[in-house]
Amino acid sequence: MxxxxxxxxxxxxxxxxxxxxxxxxxxxxxxxxxxxxxxxxxxxxxxxxxxxxxxxxxxxxxxxxxxxxxxxxxxxxxxxxxxxxxxxxxxxxxxxxxxxxxxxxxxxxxxxxxxxxxxxxxxxxxxxxxxxxxxxxxxxxxxxxxxxxxxxxRNFDEILRVLDSIQLTAKHRVATPVNWQRGEDVIIAGSVSDEEAKGLYPDGWNAPRPYLRIVPQPH
The missing domain is CATH 3.40.30.10 (Glutaredoxin)
Known part of the structure; x- marks a missing residue:
């Protein structure tokens, strides 16, 4: 298999x-x-x-x-x-x-x-x-x-970084950008509509493109 x-x-x-x-x-x-x-x-x-x-x-x-x-x-x-x-x-x-x-x-x-x-x-x-x-x-x-x-x-620091991303994105509806490190800004997942995002992020977000919505890392 x-x-x-x-x-x-x-x-x-x-x-x-x-x-x-x-x-x-x-x-x-x-x-x-x-x-x-x-x-x-x-x-x-x-x-x-x-x-x-x-x-x-x-x-x-x-x-x-x-x-x-x-x-x-x-x-x-x-x-x-x-x-x-x-x-x-x-x-x-x-x-x-x-x-x-x-x-x-x-x-x-x-x-x-x-x-x-x-x-x-x-x-x-x-x-x-x-x-x-x-x-x-x-x-x-x-x-x-x-x-x-x-x-x-192998780069086990990278494995630790990826684990942080996977655990974060399993808990919150976000994705992490290139070279992301714990505590840095994240991206609202594409599966979240703007209407849903307003409820999740009432302070708004930075959107250089409609599909690229950046917010602080949730905790």
């Missing part, structure tokens, strides 16, 4: 560094970020996991749980965590899925279904497409999918 934005995030059970999980149960009533890695002890991913660990308090504030995935066994993840702590200053403080049978990678369209076997003998290059970030909402639907090449480290 092809996954798109607003597709239901496929549920699965898996072993993690913090014990077995049922993914939907683990998400609960909050938000979640699933981000994947092609193999343990890879240099770019080492830097990413350390940075995500430092950024975790910001995601906690936004009622968002973080979970990583690598195709290698959970026992390898624990050894890798020592390297991450030593080189990046912070060990992963969130669960890491061990996807040795490639089940989750296939379920989330990161590897072709027809691949046989498990993670044994597979190199990082074999799993190069297992570098995707998913933001998943409380409704268990995918809100964002972003894939990166192996040689380019």
């Amino acid at each position: 092809s996954l798109r934005i607003n597709s239901e995030a496929p549920n699965f059970t898996a072993e993690t560094t913090e014990g077995p999980i049922d993914f939907h149960d683990w998400i609960g009533n909050g938000w979640a970020i699933l981000f994947s890695h092609p193999k343990d002890f890879t240099p770019v991913c080492t830097t990413e996991l350390g940075y995500m660990a430092r950024l975790k308090p910001e995601f906690d504030k936004r009622n968002t749980r973080i979970i990583g995935l690598s195709v290698d066994p959970v026992t390898n993840h624990a050894k890798w965590a020592e390297d991450i702590a030593e080189t990046q200053g912070t060990a992963p403080n969130f669960p890491m899925i061990g996807d040795t049978d490639l089940k989750v990678s296939k379920l989330y369209n990161m590897l072709p279904e027809e691949i046989d076997g498990g993670s044994d003998g597979r190199t990082a290059a074999d799993n190069a497409t297992v570098r995707t970030v998913f933001i998943i909402g409380p409704d268990k639907r995918i809100k964002l999918m972003m894939s990166y090449p192996m040689t380019t480290g």
Whole structure:
């Protein structure tokens, strides 16, 4: 099944560094970020996991749980965590899925279904497409999918920015403009008529074009 934005995030059970999980149960009533890695002890991913660990308090504030995935066994993840702590200053403080049978990678369209076997003998290059970030909402639907090449480290500050936008627009009938940052002006959604907008924004709005109605960020 092809996954798109607003597709239901496929549920699965898996072993993690913090014990077995049922993914939907683990998400609960909050938000979640699933981000994947092609193999343990890879240099770019080492830097990413350390940075995500430092950024975790910001995601906690936004009622968002973080979970990583690598195709290698959970026992390898624990050894890798020592390297991450030593080189990046912070060990992963969130669960890491061990996807040795490639089940989750296939379920989330990161590897072709027809691949046989498990993670044994597979190199990082074999799993190069297992570098995707998913933001998943409380409704268990995918809100964002972003894939990166192996040689380019991910920008998790951007993931945090997008999460702020998604959470804001889920609560209010607005959209966020290019490069928007939390606290900046937003755009009244196109689905809101001018009559409705007068009730929502009695102080009015700035409209350089009829379809571009700008207001302060609601709270």
